[in-house]
Structures are given as C-alpha cells and as structure tokens.
Amino acid sequence: MKTKLYILLFSAVMISSCERPSKKTQETINAGGEAVGKSATEFVEGVPEGIDKTLEAKLKMSPSLKDKGITTGKYEITDNPLGGKNNLLTLYLIFERDFKEIVYVQVFDKNGLETGRAKLQVKGNKGDAEYFDFIFGKRVEIEAKSLILVE
Numbered sequence: 001m002k003t004k005l006y007i008l009l010f011s012a013v014m015i016s017s018c019e020r021p022s023k024k025t026q027e028t029i030n031a032g033g034e035a036v037g038k039s040a041t042e043f044v045e046g047v048p049e050g051i052d053k054t055l056e057a058k059l060k061m062s063p064s065l066k067d068k069g070i071t072t073g074k075y076e077i078t079d080n081p082l083g084g085k086n087n088l089l090t091l092y093l094i095f096e097r098d099f100k101e102i103v104y105v106q107v108f109d110k111n112g113l114e115t116g117r118a119k120l121q122v123k124g125n126k127g128d129a130e131y132f133d134f135i136f137g138k139r140v141e142i143e144a145k146s147l148i149l150v151e
Contacts, residue, residue, distance in 0.1 A: 069095060087134070090133050092131050093130060115141070
C-alpha cells in the first residue's frame, strides 16, 4: 500500500513539474512569435514604400516656367479611362502670377529615350492652384524611373 502511495505521489509531482516548463516554454514561444510577427508586419508595410520611392518617376519643371511663377505640387500617373496604361499625368500647379499659356510635357524612360509628349492650355490667376490632366497617346506608358519634363 505504501508503495502505491509513493508511486501515486511521485506521479503527481512529475506531472505538475512537467506542466510548469511546458507553460514557460509556451509563453516564450508566444513572446517570440509576437516579436517575429511585429517585425514581419513592419517589413511588409515598408516594402511598398521602398518600391514606391525606388520606382517613382521624377518630375522636373523647366526654369522658364519657374520664372513665370509656376510651381508644382503633387502629381499622379494613372491609366487613361479612354485607353492606355499609365498614360495620364495629373499635375497640381501653383500660380504665383497670372498665367495663360500652353504647357508641354515630355516623358523620357530610364534610359533617357523620349517616350511621349502632351500639351495643354493652362490658365491660372495669381494665388490659384489647380489639378491639370495631361493625356498622352494610348501607346505611351509612363514607366518606373521615367523623367517627366514640364516646359
């Protein structure tokens, strides 16, 4: 009878002692998994931002337009609803002086080759700012790392 009691007591001690490391191990695994999850999330969130900065087109305003009091704000390249891919440039123009002229835009690919041109009659009064859509032909695609020259 004593032997059975000792075996039962020994088994209870072993079971309870095995459970403690198991809980500690599980807590450690959970904490490690949480840290990995946070790092992975930060990495995944940072990838698109890095891609955007690496692949974005560069916009350059001509000195003559700057001298006429025109500056740019945000710009966006999208698909033209009438056809084509990445061939619609929406450009925010800020007018420091009255302005009424045709504005020309040229696009060059990453190798410096011209890929398209567009023009638009632009009018703005001193102190105004507005979005303007420059529509390129259906075959023109403003690619990653393109140079957009506004004249």
